Every structure is written in structure tokens, then in C-alpha cells.
Amino acid sequence: MSKYIFAVYNDEDVLMQNIKPLRSQGVRIKEVFSPFPIHGMDHLIGHKRTRIAICSFIYGAIGCLLAIWMTQYMMIADWPMDIGGKPSFAYYKNVPAFVPIIFESAVFCAAHGMVLTFYLRSKTLPGVTAFVPDKRMTDDRFIMQVECNDASKKADLTNLLLKHGAEEVKEYGK
């Protein structure tokens, strides 16, 4: 398992400006922790685009099909009812009345499926112990997680980070 040290920044712009110079000098940045989302950060440290919106679309499509099947089965196949002289014997004639149900079902599945996927993929669940390298990371500090496998190079790496805008460099939880 890799070992890490943590560079603490007090300004998100300073942190962002220093990512490229640090990486060009061979520093391996694993993650950046911040109290709020910073646009472009994911791209800068090399995260791929999230596919969670595609998942949402698939869940929505499943919800849509589920509702089409449900209304077809219940209203046409299993128990056709004559309502107001307008019997529901053919799905294509009856389907306008089912549009609200199909829409709501699609939204329900798309939203809940996506949020559940988000929680599971991000390991954001009740009872999970949080990874907190520095307690100020949810307040006003920005933490850069840097790989440091060779203990002999730790001092050099620390100096490099301090030279590149870091306020302090520390180990996990210390």
C-alpha cells in the first residue's frame, strides 16, 4: 500500500496553480480535499469524467419501461375496464391517460437510482468512518494528498511542497 503525506493550502487558487508545476517535477498527487466543489479540479488531477448521468438515464429508461409494462398488464391484459364508455381494450388508444404515470415512474427511478449509485460508488453511507487528514478540510483548508513511498525523500518532498504554496505539510491525522 502506498504511503501519503498531506499538503495544506489556505487558498484554492494557489493550490490549483501549483498542481501542474508539481506534477512536472514528478510529484504524484492522489487526491485533493476541499470544503466546496472547485471547478476544473477533477480534470487537473486527472480524474475521468463521471458516468453517473449515463446511469441515471438508464435507470430512467428502466422506470419508463416498467410503467409501460405495468399499465399494459393491469389495465389492458389482466382486467380491462369499461370506464365512461371508453373501454381499455387497446393500449395505443389508452396510453395518453398513462403518460403521467410513465413520466413519474421514470423520474422516480432515475433520481433514486442515481443517488443510490452515487452513495455506493463514493462510499458515502451511514456508519462509514470518514477519511479526515486534517479537520479543517471541511472548513477553509484545501488538502493535497501526495504519494510518498520513499521515507528518505520525505524531507525533500516536504520542502518542494512548501515552496509551491503549501502552508504546512503533515501526515495523516497529525
Add this chain to the structure above:
Amino acid sequence: MYEAPIREPLILGDKTNHDITEDICRPIEGKANKYWWWCFIVAVAALLWWVLCVAITVGEGIGVWGINNIVDWGWDITNFVWWVGIGHAGTLISAVLLLFRQKWRLSINRSAEAMTIFAVICAATFLLTHIGRPWLPYWLLPLPNQFGSLWVNFNSPLIWDTFAVTTYFTVSLVFWYTGLIPDFAVIRDRAKTSATKFWYGLLAFGWTGSSKNWQRFEEVSLVLAGISTPLVLSVHTIVSMDFATSVLPGWHATIFPPYFVAGAIFSGFAMVQTLLIITRKVLGLENYITTLHIDMMNRIILVTGSIVGIAYITEFFIAWYSGVEYESYCFINRATGYYWWAYASMMTCNVVSPQLFWFKKLRTNITFTFVLSIVVNIGMWFERFVIIVSSLHRAFVPSEWGTYHPSWVEVGIYVGSLGLFFTLFLLFARFFPVIAMSELKTIVKSSSTQAKREALKHGHSHVSHH
């Protein structure tokens, strides 16, 4: 993102990221002040009254209400539509304003979404009690049952309503909760006692704020906003179809869906004003919820109030223009008949009063806004009462004519539902961060007073880098 330095700041008082954390966490970490306790005691008293009136309704049956064979929907459905409508503003603020990139939503979206959830809970209690046998609500769901192949009728707007309200409530809840997670983590990480650390740690779901998590979080927020927007429009559209798909004069109107949606946003923003004007004062959040925010919301009240006004007049015109005597009678009776006073209240509160917001002096006057926000909600309550009761009390033949007066139990359930609503909101304001800290911090570098000052001093280049 570039923002003109002359545009008014959204965060006043030179606040830094740390100041935001301190200011929003202070009410949660400290003790509740006496204003909170007084409000809470009154709200819980009303809630207990609600429990009593609901118990009587469930125990005796809805015969204890004033409704009868002629006017068979009364205060119950009036209150249901009123509460659901109020809920719509929260989704509008958090979803629609997100899609339009309106940054002023950031300090009000959290409490507006909370309002949505509590208002929909209140609305649901009216749905449950009005069915008469509230222990059988699953009859509304398409479940396999012991009566043979008997399913719910998917042609019925009442079943569409079941699906719409369920989807709306649960989706609003996860939208709200997902936004709360990073803020719970803030409280967890600065907790002084182990109990605070434990409970907020549990609520925070182990959130860390890594850039991968933020990337997903932003995508989830955007997609949820995208699908919540048609969802919120669909909910009040479907509520309006409960009426519009019938053949009753006064209900049978194609204008209902847009007119109901505009009315919902109108009343919802009024309720947001009522709540936030008190909240900002009691919790000392004047630097975050500024007169600019109040002005912006008043503009939306003005727009939607005008749409509602035009809808009322259009309805009246079409009743005459259609040449249908039942339709014409219904509207003349509405304005001059037995319930004329309800109609007059509705027109005054909803059509005349919001027009005062054309004046900037009034839009930015906090006392005036507070009073008008309550006037608007009274007006919107009367709108639903007028639509429901005045249409029902004079149907096609004189044998279908009658009147309706609520019983004390019905009044009690309504007043009690306000107690339920305020109890939930006060608990929210006590234990949850009322402003989305993690979202508000994103505009410190572009829309705070110090950022504006810097930008004016140095020209445009220093406003923001991304």
C-alpha cells in the same frame, strides 16, 4: 466565472470561508434562545391540537367534518392543494434557479427545500385523513390483492396524484439530504463533544470532500435539478387535473395546469419570505440573506402573481365567451353568490396586493414584505377554497345545491397542520445548517463585499480565475 464588480454582492460583511462556517454552525452548537423556545412551544401546542383533531376524525369518521353530499370536498382538499403549492417554491429555488445559474439561490435554497419537504408532509396528512379510512392507504397503490384481479384505475387523476406526490416527496428528500451531507461533515469535523461527533458523523455518511466525490456530487445535483424541474411542474399540473378532468363548471378548464403551477410558485415564495424574514433575524443571518435576496423573491412573487391574475380574468372571460350557461352562472355566482366574500378576498390578496411590488421601495422593505407574504398566502388559500367549494355548492340542478361550513375539527386540523409545519421547521433550524455552507463558499471569491472591492480596485482580472 466573470461577474461584474458593480453587481451587488451576495455576501455582506467581508466574510471569509471560516466566517461562514462559524456563522452557520453557531446556532446549532450553541443553546437555543428564548425566541426559539417560545415559537417551539406554540408550534408544539398547535401540533398536539392537530393530533387530537386527527384522532377524532379517525375514530369517528369524516362525519365530524362539515362536508356533505353536495360539497364533498371542503377544507381537506383546499388545505392539501395549498400545502403542496407552498412546497413548489423550494424545488423552484434549488432546481430551476440552479439550471439558470442564479447564484442568489445559494443562501436560501437549503431552508426553502426544507420548507418543501415539511409542506408536502402536511399535504400528505390531508390526503390520508380525507380518504376516511387512513389505515388503508395502500389501496392507492397497484398491489396484488385478495380481491382477484382488481387494480387501481390508471385512468384516474387521483392515482396520478398518488404517483406524483410520492415521487415529488421522495425525490425532494434525497435532493435535500444529498446537499446536507457535506455540511453535516463540517459540523462533524469541528465537534467539541463526542455526542455531536457521533450524530453528525452518522448523518454525514463518511463524507470527505475529495475532488472525485465533489465531481460526482455536482453531476448528481445538476441531473437532479434537471429532472426535478419537469417533476415539480408535473406535480401541480396533476393536482390541477384532479379538477380539470371532471365535467363540473368551474373545474372543467384547460387553463388549470399553468395557472395552478404559477399559483403554487406564487404562494411558495410568499411562504419562503415569511420563514426567512424570521429566520435571518432570529439566527442573525442578515449578512447572508440580504435585502437583495428579498427583493429577488419579491420580483418572482410579482411575476407569478400577475400570471395568476391574468388566469383569473381569462377564466372569467372564457366563461362568458363559451356561451355555456352553466359555466357563466358558475362564475357570476362565484363573484356575487353565497361565497362572494371568499372570491373578493382572493382577488384582493392575489391580484391587487402583489402589484405593489412594482415599487422598489416596497420590494426592499422587510416589514412590508413580511406582511404581504402572509396576505398572499391567505389569498392563495382562498383561491383553492373558491375553486373547490363555490364550484361544488351550485351544480347543474337545484337538488344539487347546498352550503358548506367547516366544523371545529376541520379548522383544528388546518391550524394543527401549521403547528406540524412550524415544529418541523424549528427543529430543522435548531439542528441542521440552515444555509448550504459548502455551496455558499463557492461564491466568496466572486460575490462577497471584499471580492467586489478588490475587483473595483484592480479592474476585472482579479475577480476570479475560473
